Amino acid sequence: MVAQAVVILPFLQQLSPGIIAVGLFCGYWRTGVYQGRWDYPKRWVKLLLVVASVAGVAISGVGSFSLEAAASLLILAFALKLIEMKSRRDAYLVIFLGYFIIATQFLFEQGMAIAAYQVGAAIVVTAAMVGMNQLVSRVRPLGSLRLAGSLVLQALPFTIVLFLFFPRIAPLWTVPLPGASKTGLSDRMTPGDVAQLTRSDELAFRVVFDGPVPASRDLYWRGLVYSSFISGTWNVGRSLPDWSDEPLPPDRDSAVNYEVLLEPTQRKWLFALETPQSRSPAAYLTRDYRLQSRDPVLSVFRYRATSFPQWNMDPQLPESIRKRETWLPMADNPRIRAFAAQLFTTSGDADGFVRSVLKGIREQDFFYTLSPPQLPRENSIDEFWFNTRRGFCTHYAGALVFMLRSVGVPARMVGGYQGGEVNPVSGHVIVRQYDAHAWVEYWLPGKGWQRVDPTFAVAPARIEEGLRAALSAEDRASLSAFTSARLGGWDMISDLLFWSDSLEHRWNLWVVGYDGQLQSGVLEDLLGEVTSARVGAAILIGGGATVGLVALSLFWRRRPLRRHPVERLFGRFCEALAGYGWQRAPAESPGAFLARVTEQGGLSREQAEPVIAEINRLLYNPGSDWDGRDLRHLRMQLSRLRFHLAFSNTR
Amino acid sequence: MKDHIQSLLDALNGVLLGKEGQIKLALACLLARGHLLIEDLPGMGKTLLSHALAKVLGLTYNRIQFTSDVLPSDIIGASVFNRDSGDFRFIEGPLFAQVVLADEINRATPKSQSALLEAMEEGQVTADGLTRALPDPFFVIATQNPVTQTGTFPLPESQLDRFLMRIELGYPEPDAERELLRGGDRRRALDGLAPQLDADGLQVLQNSVDDIRVSDPLIEYVQRLVAHSRHGAEFAFGLSPRGALALLHAARAWALLHDRSHVVPEDVQAVLPSVVEHRLREAADYAGHGGGALAQKLLSGVDVVG
Numbered sequence: 001m002v003a004q005a006v007v008i009l010p011f012l013q014q015l016s017p018g019i020i021a022v023g024l025f026c027g028y029w030r031t032g033v034y035q036g037r038w039d040y041p042k043r044w045v046k047l048l049l050v051v052a053s054v055a056g057v058a059i060s061g062v063g064s065f066s067l068e069a070a071a072s073l074l075i076l077a078f079a080l081k082l083i084e085m086k087s088r089r090d091a092y093l094v095i096f097l098g099y100f101i102i103a104t105q106f107l108f109e110q111g112m113a114i115a116a117y118q119v120g121a122a123i124v125v126t127a128a129m130v131g132m133n134q135l136v137s138r139v140r141p142l143g144s145l146r147l148a149g150s151l152v153l154q155a156l157p158f159t160i161v162l163f164l165f166f167p168r169i170a171p172l173w174t175v176p177l178p179g180a181s182k183t184g185l186s187d188r189m190t191p192g193d194v195a196q197l198t199r200s201d202e203l204a205f206r207v208v209f210d211g212p213v214p215a216s217r218d219l220y221w222r223g224l225v226y227s228s229f230i231s232g233t234w235n236v237g238r239s240l241p242d243w244s245d246e247p248l249p250p251d252r253d254s255a256v257n258y259e260v261l262l263e264p265t266q267r268k269w270l271f272a273l274e275t276p277q278s279r280s281p282a283a284y285l286t287r288d289y290r291l292q293s294r295d296p297v298l299s300v301f302r303y304r305a306t307s308f309p310q311w312n313m314d315p316q317l318p319e320s321i322r323k324r325e326t327w328l329p330m331a332d333n334p335r336i337r338a339f340a341a342q343l344f345t346t347s348g349d350a351d352g353f354v355r356s357v358l359k360g361i362r363e364q365d366f367f368y369t370l371s372p373p374q375l376p377r378e379n380s381i382d383e384f385w386f387n388t389r390r391g392f393c394t395h396y397a398g399a400l401v402f403m404l405r406s407v408g409v410p411a412r413m414v415g416g417y418q419g420g421e422v423n424p425v426s427g428h429v430i431v432r433q434y435d436a437h438a439w440v441e442y443w444l445p446g447k448g449w450q451r452v453d454p455t456f457a458v459a460p461a462r463i464e465e466g467l468r469a470a471l472s473a474e475d476r477a478s479l480s481a482f483t484s485a486r487l488g489g490w491d492m493i494s495d496l497l498f499w500s501d502s503l504e505h506r507w508n509l510w511v512v513g514y515d516g517q518l519q520s521g522v523l524e525d526l527l528g529e530v531t532s533a534r535v536g537a538a539i540l541i542g543g544g545a546t547v548g549l550v551a552l553s554l555f556w557r558r559r560p561l562r563r564h565p566v567e568r569l570f571g572r573f574c575e576a577l578a579g580y581g582w583q584r585a586p587a588e589s590p591g592a593f594l595a596r597v598t599e600q601g602g603l604s605r606e607q608a609e610p611v612i613a614e615i616n617r618l619l620y621n622p623g624s625d626w627d628g629r630d631l632r633h634l635r636m637q638l639s640r641l642r643f644h645l646a647f648s649n650t651r
Numbered sequence: 652m653k654d655h656i657q658s659l660l661d662a663l664n665g666v667l668l669g670k671e672g673q674i675k676l677a678l679a680c681l682l683a684r685g686h687l688l689i690e691d692l693p694g695m696g697k698t699l700l701s702h703a704l705a706k707v708l709g710l711t712y713n714r715i716q717f718t719s720d721v722l723p724s725d726i727i728g729a730s731v732f733n734r735d736s737g738d739f740r741f742i743e744g745p746l747f748a749q750v751v752l753a754d755e756i757n758r759a760t761p762k763s764q765s766a767l768l769e770a771m772e773e774g775q776v777t778a779d780g781l782t783r784a785l786p787d788p789f790f791v792i793a794t795q796n797p798v799t800q801t802g803t804f805p806l807p808e809s810q811l812d813r814f815l816m817r818i819e820l821g822y823p824e825p826d827a828e829r830e831l832l833r834g835g836d837r838r839r840a841l842d843g844l845a846p847q848l849d850a851d852g853l854q855v856l857q858n859s860v861d862d863i864r865v866s867d868p869l870i871e872y873v874q875r876l877v878a879h880s881r882h883g884a885e886f887a888f889g890l891s892p893r894g895a896l897a898l899l900h901a902a903r904a905w906a907l908l909h910d911r912s913h914v915v916p917e918d919v920q921a922v923l924p925s926v927v928e929h930r931l932r933e934a935a936d937y938a939g940h941g942g943g944a945l946a947q948k949l950l951s952g953v954d955v956v957g
Contacts, residue, residue, distance in 0.1 A: 586954040619866060
C-alpha cells in the first residue's frame with residue numbers, strides 16, 4: 001500500500017480531490033481489513049463505489065475522453081482494487097498496475113526530477129513484490145527494499161543499452177493532452193490575455209547558440225503572425241498556402257546557428273529569430289517566414305535552425321497578402337482612423353509615419369503596466385489611445401498595426417518571445433513564459449517586412465534589460481517569490497536555480513530529446529551502417545554484457561581462494577605430466593604421486609626424493625621460511641623431472 | 652621422544668600380532684586425547700588391545716562389560732549406607748579409572764550408554780546431585796559388535812560423534828596367525844608387559860601433538876574434504892565442525908607418530924577413514940553406517956592440491 005501511495009503521489013496535480021478521497025477511503029478500509037476489524041466490503045458496496053467513481057470521473061472529465069480522464073480512471077481502479085485484494089493473484093495485479101502507472105506518469109511529465117522519483121517508486125513497488133514472496137513470519141521491509149534496489153540497479157545497464165539501441169517507433173496514435181491553458185501564447189489575442197502570461201515563470205524553451213549569444217534587444221523569437229482584427233481580438237486568420245519553392249537566404253556570412261529545445265505546447269508553431277531557415281526535417285518554413293512543426297509538440301521538441309538577420313522578408317508582396325495585411329473591419333475605431341490619416345499626410349511616408357507615432361508614444365503620457373484597465377469590445381483601440389493610455393505590448397502593437405493598416409500600409413502583429421536570460425553555468429539561453437511579447441511588422445516596397453516594437457518607445461528597459469526593469473513596484477509585488485528571485489532578487493538562490501536549470505537542460509538534451517533521428521546518428525557513429533541485424537546484434541551484445549557483468553560480480557564474490565604458489569607450480573607440473581601419460585589421481589598428494597611415478601619406473605629414487613621433500617617442506621611445513629629463490633629452485637627441479645620423463649619413454 | 656613412541660609400539664606389537672596399522676591408529680587416538688571405538692567380531696583381540704594400551708601407558712584400568720541389564724549406577728557408582736558412621740558413602744563405579752574399557756557397548760540399553768556420554772565429553776560424572784571429576788587422563792575404549800549381530804542397540808550419532816576414531820581389527824594375517832597359534836595364550840604376554848610410560852609422560856606426548864604445525868594449504872585441503880562431505884550427493888549429511896577438528900587433530904597425532912613437526916596430506920589420508928567413517932552415512936542407506944567405501948569416495952573426490 002505504501003508502494004501504491006508512492007506511485008500515485010506524482011499524479012496529485014492531475015487528479016481531482018474526489019479521486020484522492022476515494023483512494024484515502026480505500027486505504028483506510030484496507031488497513032481495517034488487515035487488522036481484522038472489518039470484513040471485505042459487500043458486493044453491493046463495491047458496485048456502488050465503482051458506479052459513483054466512474055460517474056465522478058465522467059463529470060470531472062467534462063465529457064471528453066482525454067488522457068487525464070483515462071489516467072484518473074486507471075488510478076481509481078488501482079485504488080479500488082485495494083479493498084478487494086484477497087488472493088496472491090490480486091496482489092500481483094496491483095503490483096503490475098503500479099508499474100504501469102509509473103510508466104503512465106511520463107505521458108504528463110518527463111523532467112529529470114520526475115524520472116529520478118519514478119526510479120525510486122519502481123524500487124518501492126519491486127520491494128512490495130519481494131515482500132510478497134517472503135514468509136509472513138519473516139517480512140523485513142528494509143531488507144526487501146535493499147534487495148529491490150539492487151534488482152533495479154542491475155537492470156540499469158540494460159536499460160541504457162535499450163535506450164541507446166531500441167528502435168524509436170513513431171506512436172500509432174497520439175493522445176491529445178488537454179491544457180492549452182498551459183501554453184504561453186494562443187492563436188487569438190484580446191488585449192488582456194498576455195497579462196496573466198507575463199506573470200508565469202514556466203519555461204518556454206531553451207536555446208543553445210553555436211556562436212556567441214546575440215544581444216538581448218536582438219532576440220525576437222517569432223512564433224505567430226496575427227493578421228486579422230475583429231472586434232477587439234487579434235487572430236492569426238486563415239493559414240497561408242505553402243511556398244511553391246522555398247526562398248534561399250542571400251548571404252551566409254551573417255548566419256546565426258542555434259538549437260532550440262521547446263517545452264511541450266500541444267501546438268505546431270515553433271520559435272525562431274528572423275529570418276529563419278529550418279535545419280530539421282520535422283520543421284518547415286511557412287509563407288509568413290515562421291517555422292512550424294509537422295506535428296503538434298507533445299513532448300520536448302528539439303530542432304536546429306539558422307537565422308539570417310540581413311535577409312529581407314518578402315521584398316515583393318503578392319497581392320493576396322497585401323490585401324490580407326491591410327484589411328480592417330469597416331466601422332471600428334473611427335477616431336484613430338482620423339488621427340492616423342491626419343498624421344500620415346503630415347509625415348509623408350510609412351517610415352516617417354511610424355517614427356512620429358513612436359514619438360507620440362514616447363512624449364505623451366503613455367504607461368507600461370501589466371494590469372491595464374478593461375477595454376470594450378468595440379472601439380477598443382480608440383479607448384486605449386485616447387483615454388486609458390495604459391497597457392503592455394499587445395496594446396501598443398495593436399494600435400500601431402491598426403493605424404498603419406488604416407493608411408494603407410501592410411502591417412501585422414507578431415507574437416512570440418523577446419529576450420531570455422543566459423544561464424552562466426552552461427551558456428544556453430532560457431526563455432520563460434514571462435518573456436512573451438508582441439510587436440509589429442510593416443511592409444516597405446523593396447525592403448520587405450520591417451520590425452518595429454512600440455513597447456520599446458514606452459518602456460525601453462523592457463527590451464534592453466528584461467521584464468523586471470520595466471515593471472512598477474506594484475507589478476513586482478504581484479509576482480511570486482520564485483519569479484522575483486529569477487528576475488534577480490538574491491544571488492545565491494538565482495545561482496542555485498541556474499545550476500538546476502542547466503542540469504535539467506542537459507537531461508532534456510541527452511535523454512528526453514533523444515529521438516529517432518539523433519539515435520540513428522549515434523548508431524551510425526557506433527556501428528557504421530545501420531542495419532536491423534546490426535542493431536539486433538548490438539542489443540544482444542549489450543544485454544549479454546549486462547548479464548555477464550552481473551555473473552562476473554557473482555563469480556568474483558565466490559572466487560576460490562588464492563592458490564599457494566607451490567600448488568600452482570605443482571598443478572602445472574601435473575598437467576604437463578598428464579601429457580606424458582602420468583595422470584595424478586585427485587587424492588594423491590604430491591609426495592604420493594611422485595613416489596608412485598618412481599615406483600613404476602619413471603624416475604629414480606635419487607631424482608624424486610629431494611623434490612618430494614622440498615614440496616612437502618614448502619607446502620606443508622609452516623615452520624620453514626621460503627622465498628622466491630626457493631620457488632625458482634623448485635621450478636627448476638620440476639622441469640628437470642619433466643624433461644626426464646618426457647624423454648624416458650617408459651610408457 | 653621418538654624412542655618413547657617406538658618402544659610403545661614395539662611393546663604393543665609384541666602382544667597383538669600383525670596389527671601394526673591398527674595399533675598405530677589406536678595410539679594416535681589416545682595421543683590426540685580422543686576416545687576410541689573398536690568394532691569387530693568377538694574374539695578378534697579388541698579387549699586385548701585395550702588392555703595392552705592401558706598397561707603400556709602405565710594407567711589405571713577398569714573394564715565394564717555391558718549387557719542389556721546394566722544400569723547407569725553400575726557404571727558410575729552409587730551411594731551406599733554405612734552402618735558404622737550412619738551416613739551414605741559414594742562407592743565409585745568402574746568408570747573411575749584412567750582407561751575404561753567399555754566392552755560390547757552396543758549390547759547395553761540407550762539409558763546406560765548415555766551414562767557414558769557425560770563422562771566422555773566432560774571428564775566428570777554427576778551422581779546424587781554431586782558432580783565428581785574423573786581421573787586425568789581419562790580414556791574410554793569401547794568395543795562393539797557389528798550392528799548386524801543380534802542383541803545390539805546401535806549407538807546414536809550423537810554418541811558416535813564423541814569417539815575420535817573407530818577402528819576395525821580384522822582377521823590376522825596368515826603369518827601372524829601361525830605365530831599366534833604357536834605362542835599359546837596371549838593373556839600371558841600381557842602379564843609380562845611392562846609400562847613404558849606414566850601419566851606425566853603421556854601428558855608430554857599429548858602436548859607435543861598440540862605443537863605439530865599445520866600449513867594453510869593443508870587447512871584448505873581439510874576444509875575441501877569437509878565441504879565435499881557436505882555437498883556430495885553420496886553423503887546423507889556432512890561432517891560437523893567437531894568432525895573437522897577431530898580429523899585435523901588426529902592427523903597431528905599421526906604426524907607425531909611419524910616424527911614430523913608438521914602435518915602432510917598423507918597424515919590426513921591415513922587417519923581419515925577411522926575418524927570419518929562413523930560420522931558419515933550413505934545418502935541412500937538409513938540402516939547403518941557406511942563402510943570404507945564412503946571414506947574412499949570422500950578421499951578420491953577431493954583434490955589434494957587446491
